Amino acid sequence: MHDTNLVLGGKDFTSRLIVGTGKYASNEIMRQAHEESGAEIVTIAVRRVSLPGKGDSILDFIDTKRFTLLPNTAGCYTADEAVRTAYLAREAGLGEMLKLEVIGDARTLFPDVQGLLEATRTLAREGFVVMPYTNDDPIIAKKLEDAGAACVMPLGAPIGSGLGIRNPYNIKIILETVSVPVIVDAGVGTASDAAIAMELGCDGVLMNTAIAGARDPVAMARAMRLAVESGRLAAKAGRIGKKLYATASSPIEGLADWTS
Amino acid sequence: MKITVNGREMEVADGLSVEALLAHLAVKREYMAVAVNREITPKATYASVALRDGDRVEIVRPMGGGSAR
Numbered sequence: 524m525h526d527t528n529l530v531l532g533g534k535d536f537t538s539r540l541i542v543g544t545g546k547y548a549s550n551e552i553m554r555q556a557h558e559e560s561g562a563e564i565v566t567i568a569v570r571r572v573s574l575p576g577k578g579d580s581i582l583d584f585i586d587t588k589r590f591t592l593l594p595n596t597a598g599c600y601t602a603d604e605a606v607r608t609a610y611l612a613r614e615a616g617l618g619e620m621l622k623l624e625v626i627g628d629a630r631t632l633f634p635d636v637q638g639l640l641e642a643t644r645t646l647a648r649e650g651f652v653v654m655p656y657t658n659d660d661p662i663i664a665k666k667l668e669d670a671g672a673a674c675v676m677p678l679g680a681p682i683g684s685g686l687g688i689r690n691p692y693n694i695k696i697i698l699e700t701v702s703v704p705v706i707v708d709a710g711v712g713t714a715s716d717a718a719i720a721m722e723l724g725c726d727g728v729l730m731n732t733a734i735a736g737a738r739d740p741v742a743m744a745r746a747m748r749l750a751v752e753s754g755r756l757a758a759k760a761g762r763i764g765k766k767l768y769a770t771a772s773s774p775i776e777g778l779a780d781w782t783s
Numbered sequence: 784m785k786i787t788v789n790g791r792e793m794e795v796a797d798g799l800s801v802e803a804l805l806a807h808l809a810v811k812r813e814y815m816a817v818a819v820n821r822e823i824t825p826k827a828t829y830a831s832v833a834l835r836d837g838d839r840v841e842i843v844r845p846m847g848g849g850s851a852r
Binding site: 550582607617 | 788789790791808809810811813814815816817818821823825826841842843844845846847848
């Protein structure tokens with residue numbers, strides 16, 4: 524079946540899985556997991572250089588010719604911090620794409636949607652391809668689209684929780700509400716969660732912990748690639764309707780008569 | 784003079800440039816950015832920007848991370 528590409532900031536991507544770079548046991552395992560995931564976009568944080576500035580750079584383990592870098596503003600709690608981090612990322616040569624996070628609370632890591640909207644508006648105006656991590660709230664999703672977001676990235680469940688897609692109905696409503704791509708960001712725990720997101724009709728899934736925290740991250744990366752692909756294919760193929768009672772798959776006519 | 788780099792106070796020569804500071808700290812130049820007193824310093828001006836006493840310098844680079852922590 525022919526499928527369209529995921530388009531973000533005028534760039535085409537055939538993979539609909541976006542992966543993170545945090546929490547891996549080693550950079551080498553990360554590199555292998557990225558490979559197996561088939562992802563074309565990897566998200567990275569921007570942090571202070573350790574002083575003196577020796578040591579490996581994470582970019583020694585990411586082939587930037589092959590992967591598009593998606594700097595994020597993880598750890599920012601205000602619009603101002605997020606905007607400044609975005610500028611730093613751009614100045615560092617990490618490109619214009621940005622996974623925008625404005626966190627509201629350290630315990631839940633839920634987004635501060637007021638700050639998020641403000642930062643989205645500012646950064647979209649400055650030419651960034653803004654990909655905001657948001658709640659599964661259709662109203663906010665629409666406001667983010669209107670503010671210039673290149674896509675919306677509702678959470679499936681809290682970051683790192685592995686609880687899956689807790690409110691598929693809201694995700695469905697978001698899909699009907701906005702015309703930009705919808706990418707589920709956060710909450711995925713295992714392959715079926717990713718498949719469900721795609722079956723709902725989402726344009727992509729972003730995950731970090733589900734792969735990096737798995738007992739075998741490289742195998743889980745492959746599982747996620749297959750789940751995202753099969754979920755997408757199922758969504759395109761059009762599933763059957765749900766019914767309470769059975770419907771026979773074999774014809775009733777022509778049954779042999781065993782009555783005496 | 785005293786400046787603060789990534790939260791650490793240090794004594795450096797008066798009028799030190801950003802360029803000289805980066806060399807002094809052996810910072811890798813690939814994919815990094817500098818901000819002085821919350822304002823980004825464009826790469827092209829590293830040699831010409833002289834730091835002043837009390838300046839707060841941030842030097843950042845990409846690091847592993849998926850989402851907030």
